């Protein structure tokens with residue numbers, strides 16, 4: 001199973017956490033599309049501890065027990 | 078003279094004199110205003126080696142040319158003085174309306190000198206400036222003091238210290254408009270040392286603008302950028318700065334239990350999302366701010382302004398506490414007592430670790446143990462710190478002095494004795510470099526490298542890579558010095574760039590500056606602060622981080638195994654700044670900057 005964690009404004013598309021069934025060849029984009037989250041609302045993705053912008057992460061392959069964090073644009077300080 | 082009111086107030090509390098001085102416009106242009114001009118005045122007028130709590134120190138409340146204008150967030154001011162906590166230059170920024178009101182009263186700044194024989198406050202009502210007795214206010218909390226002084230007066234704002242500043246806690250803040258804080262570096266203690274309880278300002282004057290018509294267009298464009306930007310238009314207004322909690326935690330750089338770990342398992346409980354769901358009453362914007370990151374919250378015990386991300390972290394993860402209502406309560410007491418939430422939370426965290434290693438065996442905890450995770454302790458000991466009672470008296474001068482007193486200075490997570498904020502440098506290399514080189518010590522808002530390294534603004538950098546980090550850090554520090562000097566909020570920089578600031582500045586002041594020139598002005602200010610610190614006796618080896626962050630790999634989580642590589646970053650950073658290998662500015666660079 002893959003764990004997908006959503007934050008702040010993206011939570012409206014599925015709450016805090018979703019478990020997603022693994023299949024071979026799955027990339028981040030497949031998961032986001034199947035969860036019906038508009039890609040343009042996501043800004044930063046962390047996949048198994050590596051973080052980068054959506055465009056750099058979206059075609060990455062996920063593993064059987066991957067952990068994915070999806071963040072909308074945010075900042076603070 | 079546009080943007081500036083052209084007048085400075087000089088108030089000597091020793092001989093009770095009030096003078097109005099003309100602002101030197103050439104000097105103002107060169108050092109911009111706020112942080113820059115304040116530093117220049119202070120450096121010219123005091124010996125940086127003096128004791129910060131002696132009457133020889135001065136405290137300067139100073140605006141930028143954009144404060145009090147229609148520019149977005151144009152209401153911020155700076156408190157510039159020598160810091161009693163770090164011994165460095167202190168320039169502490171605050172929002173609310175007080176700064177703008179000082180311009181509406183006709184002044185760019187107030188320079189306070191000397192020491193009153195008994196408690197006083199300063200009452201500024203445009204041309205009428207008086208020093209008044211404050212003995213009836215001494216000992217009172219910040220909100221009560223403010224209510225008494227505002228009475229029913231219109232167009233009046235109050236800045237005040239609480240018992241923390243009166244009792245000279247080196248973590249004391251200056252509060253304005255009740256819950257906006259010039260929080261860091263112990264500036265509140267400098268007011269306390271002068272027996273100055275408050276400054277009341279009333280006024281209704283206008284700031285003159287160079288090109289009213291063009292400025293309207295520029296302001297409209299900037300406002301649109303702020304509104305349409307998802308960070309300033311949605312994220313910050315909806316969730317406040319604590320929206321960062323989950324992101325920082327998911328990267329394993331959310332300092333937990335006094336920086337012993339980088340992941341807090343209960344982060345969700347103290348996140349901006351939870352805050353919005355459970356305790357948020359409304360957003361609470363500063364003067365002329367469209368963003369409104371400020372929170373107004375309510376629990377069954379207290380209600381008021383805050384908490385911010387940094388506060389939620391300091392009393393939360395750093396103390397191992399997951400009870401958000403208790404964090405809000407600790408925040409409330411910090412605002413009332415006038416003490417800095419970051420430094421106080423971090424000092425309690427340091428005490429918890431001292432206790433964990435057995436260094437506090439003889440301390441009377443009055444039944445409220447300083448152990449990680451004890452939510453009662455953060456509220457109880459915050460009050461004791463602000464009132465300097467019991468063991469709170471020992472904690473009231475900050476984590477460095479506390480840890481040194483108990484023989485374990487290495488447990489103090491500070492740079493130049495200022496408590497580090499809410500990001501573990503082991504997993505954000507540029508941000509760590511910023512901490513080490515920040516002229517006021519451990520501070521995140523001198524060069525907020527979290528923007529590029531974590532949230533990808535203006536572009537995403539690999540947080541663990543060292544490449545180009547010295548250059549990015551320098552640019553962020555220089556741009557921030559400029560923003561702090563014109564009187565706008567740093568958070569506008571999530572939506573605006575150097576060229577936008579140049580346009581706003583030009584529209585108000587009537588200059589023709591480019592983005593490049595404002596960065597140069599920022600660099601001049603940054604270098605001047607460094608010169609102040611050198612003259613104050615701050616040693617080259619103080620441009621460093623706590624040993625834990627340099628030598629102990631992060632034990633677990635997404636940043637596991639990493640340390641901060643300051644030794645690899647610092648030489649390149651100094652070179653870019655035109656400083657020698659000890660961090661001393663070279664003659665050539667000083668000349669180039671007109672210093």
Ligand code: SF4
Pocket residue numbers: 150172173361362363364366367368369370371566567568569
């Ligand atoms: S963004 Fe926040 S801190 Fe900045 S001016 Fe607006 S409310 Fe104040």
